[in-house]
Amino acid sequence: METVIEMNQLGKTFGKTQALKEVTFKINKGEVVGFIGPNGAGKSTTIRILLGLIQADGGTATIFGQDVWKEAVSIHERVAYVPGDVNLWPQLTGGEVIDLFLSMRGKKVDQERKAELIKRFEFDPTKKCQAYSKGNRQKVALIAAFAADADVYIFDEPTSGLDPLQERVFQDYVKEVKARGASVLLSSHILSEVEQICDRVAIIRQGEIVEEGNLDDLRHLTRTLMTVKTKEAVPTLKDQAWAHRVKEKSGTYTFQLDSDYMNDFLHFITPYSVVKLESAPPKLEDLFMRHYETVGDS
Ligand SMILES: Nc1ncnc2c1ncn2[C@@H]1O[C@H](COP(=O)(O)OP(=O)(O)OP(=O)(O)O)[C@@H](O)[C@H]1O
Numbered sequence: 001m002e003t004v005i006e007m008n009q010l011g012k013t014f015g016k017t018q019a020l021k022e023v024t025f026k027i028n029k030g031e032v033v034g035f036i037g038p039n040g041a042g043k044s045t046t047i048r049i050l051l052g053l054i055q056a057d058g059g060t061a062t063i064f065g066q067d068v069w070k071e072a073v074s075i076h077e078r079v080a081y082v083p084g085d086v087n088l089w090p091q092l093t094g095g096e097v098i099d100l101f102l103s104m105r106g107k108k109v110d111q112e113r114k115a116e117l118i119k120r121f122e123f124d125p126t127k128k129c130q131a132y133s134k135g136n137r138q139k140v141a142l143i144a145a146f147a148a149d150a151d152v153y154i155f156d157e158p159t160s161g162l163d164p165l166q167e168r169v170f171q172d173y174v175k176e177v178k179a180r181g182a183s184v185l186l187s188s189h190i191l192s193e194v195e196q197i198c199d200r201v202a203i204i205r206q207g208e209i210v211e212e213g214n215l216d217d218l219r220h221l222t223r224t225l226m227t228v229k230t231k232e233a234v235p236t237l238k239d240q241a242w243a244h245r246v247k248e249k250s251g252t253y254t255f256q257l258d259s260d261y262m263n264d265f266l267h268f269i270t271p272y273s274v275v276k277l278e279s280a281p282p283k284l285e286d287l288f289m290r291h292y293e294t295v296g297d298s
């Protein structure tokens with residue numbers, strides 16, 4: 001596997017705030033990696049270091065083996081970036097800004113590709129940027145990014161203003177650039193999006209990667225949502241170490257089961273005469289929520 005982005009014990013302090021403590025992870029060629037974590041966890045800081053916009057004060061970060069700070073100029077020829085907050089020149093039209101972004105890359109603009117993107121994103125390029133809504137400003141940046149023939153795409157909450165249909169268009173293009181071997185780092189709070197398109201996720205919390213792996217590996221660590229109805233009451237269910245958030249309503253219990261304890265649960269529950277049993281696969285959301293929650297919650 002060819003490593004495209006590599007971060008090693010990356011650290012960054014702003015005044016008294018230690019935004020990044022030790023961020024270590026890699027992205028391979030052709031990989032789409034989701035980057036998730038609560039507000040203020042350090043996602044944008046990590047991304048800004050990767051883009052060479054701010055300098056790390058500890059550790060190393062490279063893209064294509066080049067130092068992201070010292071060799072930012074040559075790296076940028078192969079990287080496309082879309083932030084969540086897109087600021088544009090108010091007096092230029094969307095189409096003019098797309099052309100401007102693309103001409104700054106120094107390569108010949110693929111007009112056909114650009115036109116296709118504008119159509120797929122249902123974007124009107126003739127209006128002045130000051131008149132665009134948040135979602136439309138994001139489209140300007142997304143169209144310019146996907147029209148660029150980059151090897152690495154870095155997205156920092158790129159779809160927070162898009163409607164569900166346009167969100168799908170975004171996902172389709174991510175899949176397309178991945179198919180031709182590009183790598184994607186996607187910071188997002190939209191977990192369904194991450195679940196749909198990412199090969200791997202890295203979860204950051206308080207400046208550290210707390211979990212990393214492919215989605216199936218991570219699901220293994222999560223809880224399964226259980227619903228069980230029994231003939232007899234199960235008052236001790238809530239006392240079991242593997243059962244969380246036990247709720248009861250007219251004889252039906254719902255709770256979260258530590259996924260590795262399914263068999264223990266089955267042994268436990270059969271004496272109560274099971275009438276109905278349902279289990280729902282853990283969602284990325286459940287995993288994510290656990291990393292939001294404070295200690296002591298179960
Ligand atoms: N320029 C700055 N000056 C001071 N503190 C900063 C600066 N940039 C970021 N921080 C702090 O660093 C920490 C990480 O912020 P960052 O923007 O990376 O979080 P994030 O994970 O992107 O959050 P969000 O999900 O809200 O976008 C926060 O505590 C933030 O307040």
Ligand SMILES: [Mg+2]
Nearest residue numbers: 043044045156
């Ligand atoms: Mg951010």
